Amino acid sequence: MVRAYKQTFEYGLTVDTLSEVRDKLVEALGAEWVSDDPAILTCYFRDFTARVGKWPNLVVLPSTTEEVQAVMRIAHEHRIPVVPYSTGFNHGGTALPQWGGILVDLKRMDKVLAVDEEGMTITLQSYLGNARVYTVANEYFALEGLPLKPAIPMTMGSASTLCNYVSRGFSGIAGKHGGHSENIVNMTWVLPDGEIVKFGPGSFPNVGDVPVQFGPGPDISGMFISADGMMGICTEITIKLFPEQAHEKLYYLVPNSEGIGALTDCIDFFYEISQQNLMLFIYKMCHTDALVMLPEEYNPADFMHMFPEHALTLILCGLTEEELALKEEIMLEMAESCNLELANIEMLAQMIGVSMHKDMFKKIYQAGKVMKPKGSFQWIAGYYRLDRVPELMEDYKKIVMRYWKPSDPQISYALAMSGTHIQGPLPFGRATTIEFDFWWDPGNPEQVKRAILTLREMGEMMMDHGVMFAKNLVGTYELLPRLGVYYDLVCRAKAMTDPLHIMHPDVMPVGDGYSQQSE
Amino acid sequence: MAKEKKIGDSVGSLMEYRNLAWKCVRCGLCRGVNPEKLIQSDHWENCPTGTKYKFEAYFAPGRHELLRALTVDDPEVEITEKLKEIVFSCTSCGHCQENCYPIKGLEPMNVGLALKQHLIKLGHGPLEPHHILIQSILNYDNPWMSPRAARGKWAKKLKDLKIKDASKEKVEVLYFPGCNDSYVPDLKEVSQTTARVLALGNVDFGILGAKERCCGSTAFRVGAVEMFEKYKKANVKQLNGLGIKTLVTACAGCYSTFVNEYTGELDFEVLHIVEFIARLVAEEKLTFKNELDLKVTYHDPCHIGRYGGLYDEPREILKALPGVDFREMDRIREYSLCCGSGGGVKTGYPEVAMDTAKMRVREAKDTGAETIVTCCPFCEMNLKDGANAEPGAMQVVDLMELVSEAL
Numbered sequence: 001m002v003r004a005y006k007q008t009f010e011y012g013l014t015v016d017t018l019s020e021v022r023d024k025l026v027e028a029l030g031a032e033w034v035s036d037d038p039a040i041l042t043c044y045f046r047d048f049t050a051r052v053g054k055w056p057n058l059v060v061l062p063s064t065t066e067e068v069q070a071v072m073r074i075a076h077e078h079r080i081p082v083v084p085y086s087t088g089f090n091h092g093g094t095a096l097p098q099w100g101g102i103l104v105d106l107k108r109m110d111k112v113l114a115v116d117e118e119g120m121t122i123t124l125q126s127y128l129g130n131a132r133v134y135t136v137a138n139e140y141f142a143l144e145g146l147p148l149k150p151a152i153p154m155t156m157g158s159a160s161t162l163c164n165y166v167s168r169g170f171s172g173i174a175g176k177h178g179g180h181s182e183n184i185v186n187m188t189w190v191l192p193d194g195e196i197v198k199f200g201p202g203s204f205p206n207v208g209d210v211p212v213q214f215g216p217g218p219d220i221s222g223m224f225i226s227a228d229g230m231m232g233i234c235t236e237i238t239i240k241l242f243p244e245q246a247h248e249k250l251y252y253l254v255p256n257s258e259g260i261g262a263l264t265d266c267i268d269f270f271y272e273i274s275q276q277n278l279m280l281f282i283y284k285m286c287h288t289d290a291l292v293m294l295p296e297e298y299n300p301a302d303f304m305h306m307f308p309e310h311a312l313t314l315i316l317c318g319l320t321e322e323e324l325a326l327k328e329e330i331m332l333e334m335a336e337s338c339n340l341e342l343a344n345i346e347m348l349a350q351m352i353g354v355s356m357h358k359d360m361f362k363k364i365y366q367a368g369k370v371m372k373p374k375g376s377f378q379w380i381a382g383y384y385r386l387d388r389v390p391e392l393m394e395d396y397k398k399i400v401m402r403y404w405k406p407s408d409p410q411i412s413y414a415l416a417m418s419g420t421h422i423q424g425p426l427p428f429g430r431a432t433t434i435e436f437d438f439w440w441d442p443g444n445p446e447q448v449k450r451a452i453l454t455l456r457e458m459g460e461m462m463m464d465h466g467v468m469f470a471k472n473l474v475g476t477y478e479l480l481p482r483l484g485v486y487y488d489l490v491c492r493a494k495a496m497t498d499p500l501h502i503m504h505p506d507v508m509p510v511g512d513g514y515s516q517q518s519e
Numbered sequence: 520m521a522k523e524k525k526i527g528d529s530v531g532s533l534m535e536y537r538n539l540a541w542k543c544v545r546c547g548l549c550r551g552v553n554p555e556k557l558i559q560s561d562h563w564e565n566c567p568t569g570t571k572y573k574f575e576a577y578f579a580p581g582r583h584e585l586l587r588a589l590t591v592d593d594p595e596v597e598i599t600e601k602l603k604e605i606v607f608s609c610t611s612c613g614h615c616q617e618n619c620y621p622i623k624g625l626e627p628m629n630v631g632l633a634l635k636q637h638l639i640k641l642g643h644g645p646l647e648p649h650h651i652l653i654q655s656i657l658n659y660d661n662p663w664m665s666p667r668a669a670r671g672k673w674a675k676k677l678k679d680l681k682i683k684d685a686s687k688e689k690v691e692v693l694y695f696p697g698c699n700d701s702y703v704p705d706l707k708e709v710s711q712t713t714a715r716v717l718a719l720g721n722v723d724f725g726i727l728g729a730k731e732r733c734c735g736s737t738a739f740r741v742g743a744v745e746m747f748e749k750y751k752k753a754n755v756k757q758l759n760g761l762g763i764k765t766l767v768t769a770c771a772g773c774y775s776t777f778v779n780e781y782t783g784e785l786d787f788e789v790l791h792i793v794e795f796i797a798r799l800v801a802e803e804k805l806t807f808k809n810e811l812d813l814k815v816t817y818h819d820p821c822h823i824g825r826y827g828g829l830y831d832e833p834r835e836i837l838k839a840l841p842g843v844d845f846r847e848m849d850r851i852r853e854y855s856l857c858c859g860s861g862g863g864v865k866t867g868y869p870e871v872a873m874d875t876a877k878m879r880v881r882e883a884k885d886t887g888a889e890t891i892v893t894c895c896p897f898c899e900m901n902l903k904d905g906a907n908a909e910p911g912a913m914q915v916v917d918l919m920e921l922v923s924e925a926l
Binding site for chain 1: 538539540541542544545546547548550551553554555557558559560563573574575576580581584585588595596597599601602605622623624
């Protein structure tokens with residue numbers, strides 16, 4: 001049964017209560033790390049999406065799990081809504097308060113807590129960014145003397161690794177090592193009532209960070225994955241590390257065909273190579289992605305049209321040069337049969353007239369990327385059958401063309417406007433992730449309007465096709481009631497964990513029967 | 520086509536940046552070293568103020584939000600003491616803009632400067648400590664509350680050099696020490712060694728002595744634009760009247776101000792001393808002979824680095840000095856960590872300046888160096904304070920002192 005959403009919650013957002021809450025927070029964290037100054041508050045109600053929130057009443061900066069616990073206990077005691085915030089990027093709209101309340105900015109939680117070289121794990125706090133995590137892991141070695149690395153999300157190097165992992169992130173490395181949530185060993189969460197709970201082997205006494213994913217018994221950690229802060233605040237995470245291979249080589253493949261035919265060729269290759277599990281990293285890119293090869297001093301908009309709409313980046317690896325050479329030989333045969341050509345980046349650079357970063361994609365898989373197109377981007381992603389991606393793409397293009405006609409003078413980034421990535425193939429390439437990005441100018445009200453409309457239609461289109469949303473984002477949460485009984489169960493789980501509904505209210509509609517469910 | 524450099528370009532008004540504020544997507548590139556260039560995890564954060572205070576408002580995206588909130592038709596925020604702290608504690612180091620402009624096309628550092636100017640225009644600044652600096656410049660032509668007549672005293676010990684008075688005699692090169700190297704006792708040696716080096720290179724140079732005025736950098740950086748314009752006008756008139764070919768300064772702040780804020784108004788070239796020395800060395804007019812036996816690292820001052828693009832020259836000089844074991848820190852060149860003292864922060868928010876200096880000194884120590892070399896009096900003073908507050912001895916010197924020793 002799909003319930004209509006109606007707000008029935010009462011929060012302690014009165015002047016007197018907030019004043020008392022403020023005093024208690026100051027006592028718990030120190031005056032330096034609590035603020036209710038408008039100049040501080042106004043920086044937390046907007047992000048890169050078209051969604052707009054509301055000022056929080058208070059912003060706090062805890063530095064440990066125990067301090068987060070203290071904040072949650074105070075919030076719970078006074079029925080104050082809480083929204084966690086780490087880097088404020090990557091997951092659009094999910095760190096914007098809608099009710100005010102307390103915003104927990106996690107920037108002080110930026111430490112690597114442990115690296116277990118032998119067990120090949122790393123334990124992190126919430127704010128640590130991808131580039132930093134990779135850099136630390138790389139200082140440690142596997143038994144063979146190979147440096148260790150985490151599976152790094154394909155987002156900004158400055159974005160939080162913990163957040164990407166607990167929100168079921170993925171990247172081009174997922175075909176080899178799995179999606180990011182599959183590489184979580186332990187998690188520490190502070191629940192809405194302030195209780196601290198550990199998931200994974202760490203939940204058992206004296207077990208520690210044994211690098212297996214779950215302990216015995218019912219596994220409820222899934223309730224917290226991709227919950228985007230509505231079940232509590234994740235303060236620590238232990239993730240698996242992998243040994244780097246001694247020999248790695250990057251390839252840039254372009255299809256000989258154009259348009260949808262080019263996409264089909266790329267997908268055929270994607271499927272073939274995933275079947276063999278030959279690659280370390282694979283990424284079906286679009287022209288905006290190719291911009292990472294450009295040196296910083298060049299304007300991406302001038303070069304966008306020079307890159308193909310569909311192309312592939314691939315990294316092969318081997319413990320020996322011979323192993324790598326053999327893989328390369330097989331890969332090239334596959335590429336030829338799929339009508340793909342190995343592009344020579346030097347030649348491409350000569351053609352375009354600039355010297356390009358040849359290994360930039362390798363750097364991206366190592367440290368996270370820098371998003372080169374100007375303006376903001378909105379994205380929506382899901383898991384889908386690989387062979388059906390072209391159909392999805394056709395419908396996606398129709399939506400894009402409806403709102404973003406290249407001839408429209410309102411649109412300044414026509415070429416960059418839309419892109420499709422395929423990354424994170426599930427084992428054997430039967431299914432994969434598919435991500436649609438479109439870039440827009442958040443300073444242009446007309447484009448903001450179109451971005452909202454595009455996203456809404458795309459969410460519905462994807463659901464109609466049978467795509468499973470990989471992450472819940474702006475434009476997809478509103479569709480969740482369509483999941484029926486499953487959605488009802490999610491609401492009940494939320495109600496049991498957070499009967500006062502203080503934890504990130506409004507990130508997901510919960511229905512007007514919430515308070516009864518919690519009883 | 521290549522993009523134009525924006526760091527140090529003229530700053531627009533608050534309203535000119537209004538639309539840019541909406542375009543900030545919070546990607547976080549401005550907060551730390553470009554992820555593609557990161558060497559050590561601990562050396563990622565690169566915004567002195569943001570690193571100190573941590574709230575979003577103190578980082579570049581927050582400044583964009585404040586700009587937006589102040590310029591909407593019905594301003595969302597009032598100007599509180601906290602807002603003033605956020606605005607005036609920015610060191611204007613330019614790291615955020617160095618990262619953001621080439622990729623996202625935004626100018627967060629210029630936004631910070633425009634915010635300072637805006638608050639002053641509305642009567643909410645300068646800060647009290649800055650007010651003292653400004654009064655001093657107005658009364659004495661320098662921020663140190665020292666008499667004009669004392670400006671050229673540093674040269675008294677150099678009678679043997681027979682330094683020319685550029686206001687009376689025509690010279691090819693004007694050496695412009697600036698306020699700090701003229702008045703601060705610890706820094707006068709920089710002026711003296713610079714003059715000696717110029718003399719050793721047989722350069723036809725002179726100074727203005729007591730007739731030299733503040734370039735206006737301090738006033739400009741704390742947002743007192745009207746006063747800066749007054750000094751700029753007077754300096755342009757005086758300096759263009761000297762008939763010089765080149766103005767040389769060892770002060771990064773003066774250099775940046777002449778190059779970036781006096782753009783197109785000076786009839787001569789302006790060089791920082793590192794450029795000039797590199798030129799003399801290339802022309803074989805200077806030869807380094809003495810072994811120094813020093814392990815050094817180099818701190819890029821923002822005002823010749825990000826503002827001026829002078830990254831190679833000081834390094835080439837250091838590498839050419841006999842006996843110098845040169846080691847690089849992690850955050851260098853365009854990703855250099857600011858010393859923490861710029862933009863009036865040393866005076867307005869000494870704790871931000873000190874914390875940042877200590878952070879930089881620790882990074883320098885990690886290289887195994889015993890000495891930090893720099894080319895800016897502000898950096899030298901602040902890093903010395905940082906070195907004194909950190910355990911273990913670390914020397915901080917101006918590059919000219921090493922050059923002089925090696926000749």
